Amino acid sequence: MDCLFCAIINGDIPSNKVYEDEYCYAFLDIAPQAPVHCLVVPKEHIASADEISENNSTLVARIFEAIPKIAKSLGLDGGYRIISNVGENGCQSVKHLHFHILGGKKLSETMA
Ligand code: AMP
Secondary structure, eight states, X not given: OOOHHHHHHTTSSOOOEEEEOSXXXXXXXXXXXXXXXXXXXXXXXXXXXXXXXXXXXXXXXXXXXXXXXXXXXXXXXXXXXXXXXXXTTTTOOSSSOOEEEEESSOOOSOOO
């Protein structure tokens, strides 16, 4: 399968890793939209949040257990935003489930 984030997880494409465990991998976004912008992805390929089911939701839980550790390591003490874009209308450009962690400043009140 030709997937950019699978290639990053496998180390075939370089990334600025900020966290890794058995279930997930986190790295800095190549085009940051906030002073801190990191992506957290499951190591198993899941196309988007629309593909989450009872068969893989444990993996998503593991990601959300990792996120506070990642946020702390990035110094996001004042808070942050978690976003997952889904499909065409959600402007998802990479078809591997990922959660954006944005922070490092007071973010916009609008999201859409
Ligand atoms: P989305 O538009 O929600 O699918 O988000 C995809 C994100 O991946 C965008 O914020 C891109 O800037 C980011 N991205 C694309 N290629 C890379 C890469 N090689 N390394 C890090 N981030 C990337």
